[in-house]
Amino acid sequence: MSFNILSIAGTDPSGGAGIQADLKAFSALGGYGMTVVTALVAQTTTGVTEVHDVPARFVTSQLDTLLRDVRVDAVKIGMLSNAEVIGAVADAIDAYRLPNVVLDPVMVAKSGDRLLAEEAVGALRSQLLPRADLITPNLPESADLLGCTEAVDLAEMAEQAHRLVELGPARVLLKGGHLRGATSTDLLLAPDAPPETLTAPRVDTTNTHGTGCTLSSAIAALRPQRPDWSSAVRDAKSYLTEALRHADELDVGHGKGPVHHFYAWWQEKKASGS
Ligand SMILES: Nc1ncnc2c1ncn2[C@@H]1O[C@H](COP(=O)(O)OP(=O)(O)O)[C@@H](O)[C@H]1O
Numbered sequence: 001m002s003f004n005i006l007s008i009a010g011t012d013p014s015g016g017a018g019i020q021a022d023l024k025a026f027s028a029l030g031g032y033g034m035t036v037v038t039a040l041v042a043q044t045t046t047g048v049t050e051v052h053d054v055p056a057r058f059v060t061s062q063l064d065t066l067l068r069d070v071r072v073d074a075v076k077i078g079m080l081s082n083a084e085v086i087g088a089v090a091d092a093i094d095a096y097r098l099p100n101v102v103l104d105p106v107m108v109a110k111s112g113d114r115l116l117a118e119e120a121v122g123a124l125r126s127q128l129l130p131r132a133d134l135i136t137p138n139l140p141e142s143a144d145l146l147g148c149t150e151a152v153d154l155a156e157m158a159e160q161a162h163r164l165v166e167l168g169p170a171r172v173l174l175k176g177g178h179l180r181g182a183t184s185t186d187l188l189l190a191p192d193a194p195p196e197t198l199t200a201p202r203v204d205t206t207n208t209h210g211t212g213c214t215l216s217s218a219i220a221a222l223r224p225q226r227p228d229w230s231s232a233v234r235d236a237k238s239y240l241t242e243a244l245r246h247a248d249e250l251d252v253g254h255g256k257g258p259v260h261h262f263y264a265w266w267q268e269k270k271a272s273g274s
């Protein structure tokens, strides 16, 4: 059985984030990757120089053309740039009843450059959060969605995760990568289940470009292959940690380099039956 995984996101010519990272994660984890482009971004490991938004009408055209032909088993949504594109994607989720929607509420790149217009945060909150099966905010994104300050520890993360679930997504993975410490801990929360803590050793590397894109795409790729969201998220985090461990083997750019999509990982894991 093969699974078709769709990324709706912006581009990264350096291949570390956005649609390029998403396709690498899909392939590495055994999915068949497809894309709908929302924005063309001139960016690399050192930051963003220019963003060219794809008109919302053309985002709809890409979605309609694809979805009239191809079955989609899971969707990862990343950079959406503006409120019109958010509306186009929300309409497509409803019209085609898209399953397994993972929304990474991308707002600002690690370089500090905005990837979602400030005035579009409300549209993201009201139109897409309630349509998502899982949202994967980092700490600044959580604070923006809730209109509060960034969480500084696990207790505050837990409190924010509860408030995010109340905004309508079926579940929340609040990522704690921006905190310091020997481990990197995320919280998974669904209304009908106790909170889960996912902890991985913090990898000592500055090559963290595209961690958020990679994690959300890995979850989308694994969800149709796993019995539940919890196991898909846990395996995706293991995949990301492995990709971070191998990041320093790459030699890409002069800034924060990309993580290394480690294609052998999934094959080895499947072969060992784990
Ligand atoms: N140095 C690191 N070592 C291990 N895991 C990390 C590291 N940095 C980030 N992560 C993990 O990568 C994922 C995304 O991280 P985060 O930085 O919180 O989000 P984003 O990339 O969207 O800003 C999370 O699972 C986080 O725990």
Ligand SMILES: Cc1ncc(COP(=O)(O)OP(=O)(O)O)c(N)n1
Binding pocket: 009, 010, 011, 012, 017, 018, 019, 041, 043, 078, 079, 106, 108, 109, 110, 111, 115, 208, 209, 210, 211, 212, 213, 214
């Ligand atoms: C086109 C595009 N989408 C998303 C991001 C943000 O990527 P992320 O994985 O959160 O990590 P950084 O790139 O911010 O390190 C992006 N840069 N470009």
